[in-house]
Amino acid sequence: MQVLTPNPQVPLYSLEPDELTGNKHFRMYNFDGVLPDHADLLIPHRKDHYLIALIRHADSSQWVDMTRHVIKDNTVYFVGPNRVIVKEGHKKMWSTGIAFTKEFLSFQGNDSLSKLPLIENPQNGFELLLSAADLAFVEDMIAKLNAEYITPGEWQQRMLGAYFTLLVTYLSRLYTEQYKETTNSADKMLLRSFQAKINACFQELHEVGDYADLLNISAGHLSEVVKIQSGKPAIKHIHERLTLEAQRLLCHTNNALKEIAYDLGFTDASYFNRFFKRETGVTPAEYRANIREMYH
Numbered sequence: 001m002q003v004l005t006p007n008p009q010v011p012l013y014s015l016e017p018d019e020l021t022g023n024k025h026f027r028m029y030n031f032d033g034v035l036p037d038h039a040d041l042l043i044p045h046r047k048d049h050y051l052i053a054l055i056r057h058a059d060s061s062q063w064v065d066m067t068r069h070v071i072k073d074n075t076v077y078f079v080g081p082n083r084v085i086v087k088e089g090h091k092k093m094w095s096t097g098i099a100f101t102k103e104f105l106s107f108q109g110n111d112s113l114s115k116l117p118l119i120e121n122p123q124n125g126f127e128l129l130l131s132a133a134d135l136a137f138v139e140d141m142i143a144k145l146n147a148e149y150i151t152p153g154e155w156q157q158r159m160l161g162a163y164f165t166l167l168v169t170y171l172s173r174l175y176t177e178q179y180k181e182t183t184n185s186a187d188k189m190l191l192r193s194f195q196a197k198i199n200a201c202f203q204e205l206h207e208v209g210d211y212a213d214l215l216n217i218s219a220g221h222l223s224e225v226v227k228i229q230s231g232k233p234a235i236k237h238i239h240e241r242l243t244l245e246a247q248r249l250l251c252h253t254n255n256a257l258k259e260i261a262y263d264l265g266f267t268d269a270s271y272f273n274r275f276f277k278r279e280t281g282v283t284p285a286e287y288r289a290n291i292r293e294m295y296h
Contacts (some may be wrong), residue, residue, distance in 0.1 A: 028096065098164070113165060198295040
């Protein structure tokens, strides 16, 4: 796995071209009773691509954005770019993984593919539970993808794209069933746009008015809609995103508190300390000590 370092604090892994196909944007991994790569275990990292995996059996767990998930058998797991992942477990596993980039989605000639619920993941989900019928369908699609993956030819990419589209569409239907959400009203879409802007700009912009300017609406209107749609003030969304990133850096790096404060856009480390304690109930130093004790 190639490591990119635009943010040196948590490694960012890119998708290496497959030796079999040379494809830089789509890769399949099949593990049939093999041990995981120990070099990748217990290493906090992010990916610059998407990964969907059918786990048939793996006695292990993973941390995703500070939440620990015990891996279940015959379950689909999925993760998008930039979420912090820590893999645990040293036992044999049986699984198939499908890794792909944003560019691969655009290559399919279907702009709506990147808008599917599984890809957008508005609920920040990680797993999809499968019925016997769901498992049979997913296994069938994986078998077809694997067959095409090892059969180079002029139709290979079209066939891979067709089976892939069918698979992620099916999984997106399961996503909407398992992660309930209200209908996509204009106000709900505004909330999503606000949250997307926060994800892109939280290190530089800390005020509701800044995001209202980006969305070309008044701060009052944005605050009103966000409070109605989410049940919490707009400023709380900004603070929660800052807090999450601070928790990631405190847990997964050895950076000094002043450096973390600066990276998150706080010019005063003491103000960052007060902000973090107000949001979490503990100081940054206390949080770092507590979370690392829990890991060990």
